Amino acid sequence: MMRTGNNAPEANNNIGGGISPDNGKISMRQTMIMYIVACLSPATRVFPIMGSKYGRHAGWVAVLVGAAALAALSYVFASFFKKGESGPRCLSDVFERVFGKLGGKTVIAAYFLWAALLYTFYIRYYAERMLATIFITADMRFFLLTMMALVFVAVRGRLEVFARFSEISVLLFTVIMLALAICLMPTFEIQNVWPVTYLDAVPILKATFTMLGTFGYLTFFFFLGEQISNKRDAGRLGRKGALYLGLMLTLVTVICIGTLSYRVAANMPTPFFSTTKLITIMQPLDRLEALLLSEWVISDFIIITAFAFILMNIGKKLFNLKHARYLATPVAFFGFVGGILIASSRFELEAFSDSTLAVAINTAMSFGAPVLTLIIGKLRRVI
């Protein structure tokens, strides 16, 4: 267990939740990094497909539009938390202030259910991806069990340690992505992604709509608000995070569409993985997709653990518990049970991902609800 300064004994009593004001907190910057790494796994899988399917050759521009929307969303959170310590401490508090006790609890319960669904969804997707890419004949439950054992250890630990792990991972991710992008330059064809004209505006907006739900996962991270120290910086750091995420994910999408063309990329289950399979450096050096897979596993671990922490914190508010860590065991075990019960095959997961209603609910929960809450809060003068 890591110690933080002179207050280590107190910090150790506050594992995972119920944190005192002076220690056991993560910074807003660490939260953004955690969010960025968590987003990378679903975005690398979904954005090239959705970009190609709806935005066609201009699908990569949709990522930039989505990133701009994310930057705007971060200012909504900056408005929620501008009062500092005297204002709401987390998103659950914001909902209770704006919608009242009963209305707030209802909204929090809706977020709890949706976060639980996303949590099990990503656990299952992680296992299915392992099966689809390299371990084709393995038992899926093995991957679920190993991942959930890791998540169990992580959620019983401290959020700061997990946040530091995310900081290291983001560096690793950046280096690997840039290296893969450079290696893919010889296969990239500019006519697959250019020209982009005003006629592409509607396809771009359609593609952006399917991506907004993933960009909007930032909303869920503000349920950890009691453990985040400088939330007033959400706007500034959100803008920086959106810029980084926008550039990295545009790189991923543009490489996929530029290398495979949008017709091929739209019909592949994992286009970026297939693209990296094309890399061959002077004949002997190939199969670099293993690098991408290892990075994907790290990102999957981060998104699953982050959702576990989020569920614990929403549950703490919903059930009026003293500490979030009381829910560590049920949430970690729920991941295993939920992972096997959520879908009977990979096709169900993909059908759910493509479902218009699921995309609409995701966008409404992550983008629509915070904006609506801000408007109502301003009208009622509680924010």
Added chain:
Amino acid sequence: MIALILFAASMTAAAYFDFRKMKREGSQRRELIVCALMCSAELAAAAWYFTSAHRQSVMALLLELFKITW
């Protein structure tokens, strides 16, 4: 069945140590009940999964629901 027994045993052990710690920290009865209910529901779901022959997934139910409502 072995998987179910292993799952139930590890979960019960983890929950037992958690409850002991919670009691030591002076948690309310309500908090203990919330956690116990959650653990029991998960155990029941796991038992149903490992023993039932005809399972319907959550995703299939949701997709069916979406078809009706959308």
